[in-house]
Amino acid sequence: GPRATTATRVLVDVHQALALLSRGRFAEAGEPAERAFRAAEPGGYDVLALPATTLALVADSARSRDLARQVLDGLPDADDLAVFAVRRGLQGMLAAREDPDAALAQFLDRGRSLDRAGWHNPAIYAWRGSAALLARRLGRTGQARQLAEEHHRHSLAWGAPAIVGRSLRVQAALAGRRRAVELLREAVELLDGAPDELEAAKACADLGTCLREAEPDAARRLLARARELAESCGAGRLVAREDGTFGHAELSRPTAELTAGEATVARLAAGGRTNTEIAGELSISRRAVEKHLTSLYRKLKIDGRAQLASVLNAH
Known part of the structure; x- marks a missing residue:
């Protein structure tokens, strides 16, 4: 109040x-x-x-x-x-x-x-997962596996699907292909329907990439699902990282400033308002809202409102 x-x-x-x-x-x-x-x-x-x-x-x-x-x-x-x-x-x-x-x-x-x-608590302090992937990059395999196992143990104690799924992805990045597929299947199953759609998208992307040669049809479905989930979260495109996992690409920056009207419409659209709701709130026509959106999508170099929140936050 x-x-x-x-x-x-x-x-x-x-x-x-x-x-x-x-x-x-x-x-x-x-x-x-x-x-x-x-x-x-x-x-x-x-x-x-x-x-x-x-x-x-x-x-x-x-x-x-x-x-x-x-x-x-x-x-x-x-x-x-x-x-x-x-x-x-x-x-x-x-x-x-x-x-x-x-x-x-x-x-x-x-x-x-x-x-x-x-x-x-690995939900707030997930340092072991990051350290494990860095140790792997540096060739310190034993240290990386120990950190990954500890991270998974603490994640299981906490119990949230996203946290456990993330720890499985870290372990998969350190494992051989067969074991990695097992771990990633477990992560995808665990995260199916879980609240954290971005973590589910990353698990699908990791598993889809692992299955490209052995199971191409399944891989295509998983990668398509990863794209769908990532876009619904406003994360944009997923890309492979140097640590062996997937994450979202760096969000593009606007090349031109938005007008005051465009910025207001962008903020409301990113917050989930429909064009009709935006028009009513701003006392303008629905056609005016559509014109603002068309202009700001061009300026921000995006395809639609699925990416809007991410790009505005980066800007």
Whole structure:
């Protein structure tokens, strides 16, 4: 309500963002997460540093280096384990592409501190999965498998399908082809109908790629399903990564600024409003809404509203 305190509004935004993330809708989660991060008072970063932790999760899900730097720049100077975990996690994410050794060191440093405190929740602190894939890239097979097994064990203890499915995908990236197919089939089955459609899309893409030669028809169906799920989440195109798993491609940036009218229509359309609802809310004709959409799709270089939320968040 209008008399809600800043702290209450921050908490509501944080949980809205977390709910969206749990469905794989990282682009939509960006707005409430950033709003909470900007509004939170420095003294309000205690109790799990919720705004910073939530926006860091959005940055990691979106693979957004710009957003990761924004969080790092805005972190408070606090002797707080949650703030430390956010800092190390984002520093590792930023270093992973150019300096995997340094990135692995950041993740392991983060993990040691979290383990000492008993913070094992892989839904919030999934450092073992990232560290396992980095260790694999560096040729440290034994360390990679140990980290992947620990990650899977903690994921099973937590129990959420998306978290367990993700740990199965990490294990599959480290396994031989036959075992990888078994693990990925388990992940696809587990994630069928689960709330996190983006994680389901990645599992389908991983399995479809593994089956291209042995079962081409099944592979085509899985890859088509992966595209469908990814688009429904606003994630765009899925691409193979250097760590052996699939993720969404970097979202394209607009080449021209939107007008005020286009930006308003874009925001409402990305939020799920129909053209008729947008026209009624803005007191304009439905034809005017369609013209705005046609223009902004051209400027943003996208095909339709399925990609709209992702591109607007990146912009």
